Amino acid sequence: MSNLDTYVKALSQADSALEIVTDKDACAAYVNKNYSRIPADLPDAILYPTSSAQIEQIVKLANEHEISLAVRSSQGEETYHGSSVPVKGKRCVAVNLSKMTKIMHIDTKNGVALIEPGVTYTQLTEALKPHGCYIEHPLMPRAEKSVIASLLDREPVMSPKHCWDIPDPLACVELVMGNGCVFRTGSAAGPGTLEEMLKSGCAINQPQGPYCLDLARVISGSQGTLAIVTWASVKIRPIGSASALCYAQSEDVDALTAFTSQVIRRRLGENTFLVNKKALAQITGMEDAVTEKMPEWTFVSDVRGNRYFPERYKDNQIADMKEIAEQYGVTVTERLDGIGNDVIDGVINQISKPGGYWRDRYGTGKMEQFFLSTLDKVDFYTKIAKAVVKKCGLASEELAVYIQPCMMGRNCHIEFLIPTCNGARAASAAGETETASDIGSYDTEQLEKMLGTALLDNHAFFSRPYGALTESIYKKSSTQTPFMAHIKKFFDEKNILNPGKLVYDGGRN
Numbered sequence: 001m002s003n004l005d006t007y008v009k010a011l012s013q014a015d016s017a018l019e020i021v022t023d024k025d026a027c028a029a030y031v032n033k034n035y036s037r038i039p040a041d042l043p044d045a046i047l048y049p050t051s052s053a054q055i056e057q058i059v060k061l062a063n064e065h066e067i068s069l070a071v072r073s074s075q076g077e078e079t080y081h082g083s084s085v086p087v088k089g090k091r092c093v094a095v096n097l098s099k100m101t102k103i104m105h106i107d108t109k110n111g112v113a114l115i116e117p118g119v120t121y122t123q124l125t126e127a128l129k130p131h132g133c134y135i136e137h138p139l140m141p142r143a144e145k146s147v148i149a150s151l152l153d154r155e156p157v158m159s160p161k162h163c164w165d166i167p168d169p170l171a172c173v174e175l176v177m178g179n180g181c182v183f184r185t186g187s188a189a190g191p192g193t194l195e196e197m198l199k200s201g202c203a204i205n206q207p208q209g210p211y212c213l214d215l216a217r218v219i220s221g222s223q224g225t226l227a228i229v230t231w232a233s234v235k236i237r238p239i240g241s242a243s244a245l246c247y248a249q250s251e252d253v254d255a256l257t258a259f260t261s262q263v264i265r266r267r268l269g270e271n272t273f274l275v276n277k278k279a280l281a282q283i284t285g286m287e288d289a290v291t292e293k294m295p296e297w298t299f300v301s302d303v304r305g306n307r308y309f310p311e312r313y314k315d316n317q318i319a320d321m322k323e324i325a326e327q328y329g330v331t332v333t334e335r336l337d338g339i340g341n342d343v344i345d346g347v348i349n350q351i352s353k354p355g356g357y358w359r360d361r362y363g364t365g366k367m368e369q370f371f372l373s374t375l376d377k378v379d380f381y382t383k384i385a386k387a388v389v390k391k392c393g394l395a396s397e398e399l400a401v402y403i404q405p406c407m408m409g410r411n412c413h414i415e416f417l418i419p420t421c422n423g424a425r426a427a428s429a430a431g432e433t434e435t436a437s438d439i440g441s442y443d444t445e446q447l448e449k450m451l452g453t454a455l456l457d458n459h460a461f462f463s464r465p466y467g468a469l470t471e472s473i474y475k476k477s478s479t480q481t482p483f484m485a486h487i488k489k490f491f492d493e494k495n496i497l498n499p500g501k502l503v504y505d506g507g508r509n
Contacts, residue, residue: 003065009055010065040086046092068500069093071224073100086500114233120146140357140358143356144354149273165407171186175229226491245486246334249298255329256297274299288337368416370413374411
């Protein structure tokens with residue numbers, strides 16, 4: 001009997017309620033929609049736990065039988081970065097948490113909700129509406145996306161004003177480490193069970209601790225290689241009773257980013273981001289003709305008035321924004337030509353509809369690169385991206401640029417998107433010197449690597465590395481990578497969780 005057979009048998013004996021799928025067709029379908037360009041292997045089996053106890057049992061028995069596990073929590077079968085499917089050559093059992101969809105507790109007084117890993121942004125948003133609250137979320141997140149998976153992966157939320165740290169709005173978590181140990185972080189650490197703490201009035205909203213330890217920060221960005229989260233608390237905020245949209249447009253991105261920095265520094269606006277006109281067309285679903293006559297760059301922010309004197313608070317924020325705008329030669333307006341406020345309001349407040357995710361409008365053959373820098377470097381990195389795109393025979397005006405300020409404006413997420421094998425206009429059609437068909441002699445992975453290398457050589461910080469560039473990024477850090485290997489060994493000595501996903505100590509973990 002193989003290790004897998006004995007493992008499956010042991011799981012069945014330990015908990016007959018655990019759903020175990022070994023059908024080959026089901027395992028093939030599990031990786032059938034892998035759009036990451038990272039080759040994946042079929043899982044040997046798929047497990048569908050529905051409780052923390054089952055997850056703990058799965059991990060402990062995996063250690064005993066030396067079975068590797070690949071974890072997924074979002075709904076649906078699509079994977080875009082390949083972090084939830086087994087790496088080619090690494091035999092794994094898939095652990096699918098998508099059936100753990102309980103919203104365990106909503107506490108509007110302390111601004112926190114407790115959720116399981118299968119809870120999506122769509123589900124949580126709808127559950128919070130009757131309470132007059134919302135959760136800060138990324139720009140139009142995928143309808144099927146797990147809230148916990150998104151936050152652990154450091155996807156930037158749109159509200160830099162309330163984002164004090166990279167994991168925000170993630171607070172406390174319960175972890176099952178790769179070695180099978182269970183740990184609760186922050187104010188969830190105890191004493192007592194979760195039910196006892198809630199009954200005693202514990203808010204479970206402080207992420208640091210116990211003592212000076214912050215394991216949620218350690219596991220964030222680890223792509224499931226250190227621990228499995230069984231539930232988490234997330235911070236929620238009141239929707240507000242008065243709101244307005246503010247815009248500023250300019251051909252000069254430096255002026256617009258300087259204005260944005262001051263707006264966030266003064267704690268004005270709620271959800272704030274910048275896009276070039278190509279990205280504006282993509283996120284709104286508008287035709288290029290609508291945005292073509294606009295200035296190259298657009299600043300978007302919503303202003304909200306909450307509990308006390310909401311209208312006055314809203315009007316004062318708009319007035320302050322206009323005063324700051326004058327200093328930088330830009331104008332704040334409350335409407336965009338050609339795009340209704342209802343469209344932009346939907347961009348800020350709504351979750352993408354199934355099949356309508358805004359990044360998918362570029363098709364599965366798109367090139368995507370994202371990293372962290374500061375607002376004053378946006379123009380510098382955009383010029384690098386355009387030069388690389390042009391060199392590859394693509395029209396640089398097809399480049400969509402999305403800028404998301406983070407952490408009170410101290411840094412920002414910079415993202416470049418361009419269609420490659422899905423119909424970008426050739427450089428020759430734009431009157432540029434290079435001539436090429438759709439992508440010239442470069443495929444999408446080569447373009448990603450070329451652009452990533454150029455950005456990396458110019459000090460871009462890739463906090464969420466994926467794909468072909470991953471090894472180059474880790475090689476840049478001669479001190480951090482060996483230290484990460486020690487952390488991996490400490491929490492997952494037998495390399496059970498997601499083997500092959502991250503680079504540790506010169507080789508794949």
